[in-house]
Structure formats: structure tokens, C-alpha cells
Amino acid sequence: SHGAARICVSFDETRRLLPWHSRWRREAIQFTGNPVHSGMQSPSTIPRRSNHLLVLGGSQGARHLNEAVACWITSRPEDLRGWTVTHQTGSADQLAIAARYAGVRDFCQATTQVFIPELLPLYQSATLAIARAGATSLAEMARQGVPAILVPLPSAARNHQLANAQWYVERSAARIVQQAATPDR
Numbered sequence: 151s152h153g154a155a156r157i158c159v160s161f162d163e164t165r166r167l168l169p170w171h172s173r174w175r176r177e178a179i180q181f182t183g184n185p186v187h188s189g190m191q192s193p194s195t196i197p198r199r200s201n202h203l204l205v206l207g208g209s210q211g212a213r214h215l216n217e218a219v220a221c222w223i224t225s226r227p228e229d230l231r232g233w234t235v236t237h238q239t240g241s242a243d244q245l246a247i248a249a250r251y252a253g254v255r256d257f258c259q260a261t262t263q264v265f266i267p268e269l270l271p272l273y274q275s276a277t278l279a280i281a282r283a284g285a286t287s288l289a290e291m292a293r294q295g296v297p298a299i300l301v302p303l304p305s306a307a308r309n310h311q312l313a314n315a316q317w318y319v320e321r322s323a324a325r326i327v328q329q330a331a332t333p334d335r
Contacts, residue, residue, distance in 0.1 A: 160184040160285060161317060184289035189270050193295055199275045203230065204296070205237040206281035207247075214329050215301050216243045219280055220250050227257035235260035236272055270294070283315035283326075298324040 151157045151172035157179045159165060165179055172179070207216040216239050223230060235258055239247050244264045251260035266272060273279075273294035281287050283302040291298055300318065302311035318324035 156180055158182040184285050186289050186293055190290050190293050196274050198277055201233040202275050202277045203233055203235045204272050204276040204279040207239045212282055216247055220247050224250050227254040230258040233258045237262045238266045283311035285314055288314055299327055300324045301327050301329055304329050
């Protein structure tokens with residue numbers, strides 16, 4: 151930020167975290183929010199489907215999140231009776247998670263995808279999302295008004311995913327579940 155003509159911040163609170171030499175240049179700091187791609191610009195006017203869980207285990211996979219959600223769903227399928235589950239698993243976990251979900255067909259319709267190239271329709275229909283707390287995913291979910299259970303990546307640089315998640319929790323948009331939590335939690 152030291153030599154920048156403009157400093158764009160996603161959260162107004164970020165201003166106080168900038169180095170002192172940047173904080174004094176108030177005119178250079180602009181609160182812009184986190185940009186989202188053009189397809190996410192307008193919030194949905196489509197009514198949400200009831201009982202649709204969107205799990206974003208990451209395009210590269212988020213093994214712990216994938217495993218915890220699959221363990222919960224397969225050990226307590228009655229919790230999701232009548233729900234539709236769409237689970238983005240990443241390539242490493244897709245086949246194993248899909249096989250596990252085969253056993254819950256009497257309770258819920260659970261499908262897996264390695265990668266979901268167009269998330270907008272799923273954001274618009276989701277009753278709830280379970281995801282990491284990356285800035286772009288959070289901005290997209292917020293733009294579409296999706297409530298979330300966030301599982302911040304504990305190894306994220308300077309624990310920024312936890313800070314991101316806490317910002318949404320303070321605004322009643324999400325709940326945090328630590329990665330070490332059990333599936334029951």
C-alpha cells in the first residue's frame with residue numbers, strides 16, 4: 151500500500167490494519183467491497199427452494215470439510231430428510247463421497263460434482279451453504295443472500311478466513327464451525 155495511488159479495501163475495518171504510512175493517506179483509501187463477477191451482480195429475485203443444502207468443498211477439494219459433511223450426512227441422514235444436497239468435492243474426493251451418499255437415498259437426494267462452473271443458480275436456490283471462508287465465495291454468497299455455515303481454513307495466511315467469517319457472523323449472515331469440530335457439531 152505504501153506506493154499505491156489508490157488503496158481499495160473490502161471491509162471498512164481494514165483501514166485500521168494498514169501500515170501507519172498508508173493510514174495517514176486517507177484520500178487514497180477507498181472502501182470498494184470485494185468485487186464479484188458480472189453474473190453475480192444482481193441479487194436473486196427467484197424464491198429459494200426449501201431444503202437445499204449447498205456444500206462447497208472447493209474446486210481443489212477441502213478434504214476435512216468434505217469428510218465432515220459426508221460423515222454427518224451418512225451417520226445421521228434423518229437430519230436431512232427431504233433435503234436436496236449439492237456437494238462440490240474437488241477431484242480427489244468426488245468418487246468416495248458419491249459412493250457414501252448412495253446409502254442415504256431413502257432420506258435425501260445428495261449429488262456430488264468435482265467442480266461447479268456456474269454457481270449462480272445454486273446460490274439462488276440454496277437454503278443454506280457450508281463452505282470455507284474465502285473472500286470471493288463469501289462475497290458471492292452475500293450478494294445472493296445465502297446464509298452459511300463457515301469452516302475457516304486454519305492454515306490460511308494470518309488466519310484471514312477466520313477474520314472473514316467473523317465479519318459475516320457479526321452481521322447475522324453466518325455461523326462458524328471450527329475445522330476440529332465433530333460431525334455432530
